[in-house]
Amino acid sequence: MAGEQAVCCAQRVPRRDLSPTAPPRGDGRWLGDAVADLLTGSRCVGCATPGALLCTRCRDGLPTRAGPAVLDPWPRGLGPVWSAGPHAGVLRALVVGHKEESQLVLRAPLAALLALAVADGCAAVRHGAPVPGPLLLCPVPSRPGAARRRGHDPLGVVVARAARVLRRWGHDAHVADLLRQAPGVRGVRDQGELGAEGRATNVAGTLFCPTARLDRTARRHPHGRVVLCDDVVTTGATLQESSRALRAVGVPVLVAATITTTPRRSTPGRPGFPADSRARSLPPVGGTH
Numbered sequence: 001m002a003g004e005q006a007v008c009c010a011q012r013v014p015r016r017d018l019s020p021t022a023p024p025r026g027d028g029r030w031l032g033d034a035v036a037d038l039l040t041g042s043r044c045v046g047c048a049t050p051g052a053l054l055c056t057r058c059r060d061g062l063p064t065r066a067g068p069a070v071l072d073p074w075p076r077g078l079g080p081v082w083s084a085g086p087h088a089g090v091l092r093a094l095v096v097g098h099k100e101e102s103q104l105v106l107r108a109p110l111a112a113l114l115a116l117a118v119a120d121g122c123a124a125v126r127h128g129a130p131v132p133g134p135l136l137l138c139p140v141p142s143r144p145g146a147a148r149r150r151g152h153d154p155l156g157v158v159v160a161r162a163a164r165v166l167r168r169w170g171h172d173a174h175v176a177d178l179l180r181q182a183p184g185v186r187g188v189r190d191q192g193e194l195g196a197e198g199r200a201t202n203v204a205g206t207l208f209c210p211t212a213r214l215d216r217t218a219r220r221h222p223h224g225r226v227v228l229c230d231d232v233v234t235t236g237a238t239l240q241e242s243s244r245a246l247r248a249v250g251v252p253v254l255v256a257a258t259i260t261t262t263p264r265r266s267t268p269g270r271p272g273f274p275a276d277s278r279a280r281s282l283p284p285v286g287g288t289h
Ligand SMILES: [Zn+2]
Pocket: 044, 045, 046, 047, 048, 049, 054, 055, 056, 057, 058, 059
């Protein structure tokens, strides 16, 4: 295993990694999108300039450093969370465009941004030392039926691609799809409708790690370190529940990484992501090594 080769210094993102690219051949939706673009013309999701879905100016304005998310209150048992930036402007447009409007070419910049949060988060919790084992990127499961409704699994695809980006940057990174919705869980509401407390209650006890998945991952990567991945963190309730489910089977989470951080609704205007992220101390570390 090549875990000791993991490079964990603060990451610089090559601009080409932030450019939209076509999904792999054989993805029928890509053809549909291309035809739609021909018929309607496309516009930049960030500034609406006609042309590419992400113009050069908006791409060049994307973050090149991730920072620690600021959650208040900090969910009990949740370790550090790192994000590429606030859920606003171009970043928000990228996440929403990909997730809700199936603009699949945006998966490339989103994967690079998630990879950035993973790399910088690992570097921070390890104080710059290499991670002693492969990085196992574990996506947070989507709500039951969400992938079916959208017709694709936006987070799963971005996490898989982020692992490839991280390998290109020199990390030993893999996907470890360890979590599932617990059987019999019904009626989980959309987290967007709820406040912090409601969100935590809504998802508590809803996830678990199937033994077969855990065993398979442990066989493949016995010294792997799990990094939880989600697209957006708001109150941290889903990441908290994911951490709990992994801890319940003896798997600590090194760090959680998200593309964006949403300011809390109860404190409008309050930034969920500090401008000078590196000046802030990290939240309490739970389960890091
Ligand atoms: Zn633009």
